[in-house]
Amino acid sequence: MNLKLELVVLPVSDVDRAKAFYEAAGFRLDLDKAVSADWRAVHFTPPGSECSIIFGKGLTSAVPGSTQGLYLVVSDVEKARAELVGRGIEVSEVFHDGGGLLFHGHEGGGITHELEGQGRIAGGHPDRADYGSFATFSDPDGNGWVLQEVTQRFPGR
Incomplete structure (x- = not known):
């Protein structure tokens, strides 16, 4: 099914x-x-x-505003962020996680983003690893969106 x-x-x-x-x-x-x-x-x-x-x-x-964590997968998070900003949307700076999650054999980057104040590190993932770079924005009510950079999906996706 x-x-x-x-x-x-x-x-x-x-x-x-x-x-x-x-x-x-x-x-x-x-x-x-x-x-x-x-x-x-x-x-x-x-x-x-x-x-x-x-x-x-x-x-x-x-x-x-109670809906949070709506992921929009993009091939280039910097470019997607710039396009939204150019359209007048307020978007966070690009960040990666520093919460100590193991990600592709590297400490300090997860496959989901951390909330504001929970270990975000400025800039994209140091290796630009898939699933590791993010930016966030909200609609006028506060419904929360996440841009996540993915160029090659995990197997089975």
């Missing part, structure tokens, strides 16, 4: 503000449909992604 993640619901407080943010970030608008004053769905897909996001009114009871 194949199970493909294709849609993630994001909780937002202001649908139009979130729509403007994701348009500015370069996500493709797939749908903006309101069927009543109490229900509206806005659907976006990140460039090159098979998984999309949806937000709106009447879609979720989750607290706006």
Whole structure:
């Protein structure tokens, strides 16, 4: 059985503000449909992604901004960061983890990022190892995104 993640619901407080943010970030608008004053769905897909996001009114009871750790895999984290910054998105500087995780035989770099203040080291992974360099940004409600550099996937991916 194949199970493909294709849609993630994001909780937002202001649908139009979130729509403007994701348009500015370069996500493709797939749908903006309101069927009543109490229900509206806005659907976006990140460039090159098979998984999309949806937000709106009447879609979720989750607290706006409570979705964290949405990973966008990129082949060049510096370039992806620069493009988002050029689009007016506030993005952290590129960093790698210093939490002592063993990664490709090297101490000090994991396959997932550390939270702010938890061992982030400025700059990309020293060996530019796959899965080792990150940058983060948030939408206006605080839903958290991670850019992660991967040029060669682990086997089986």
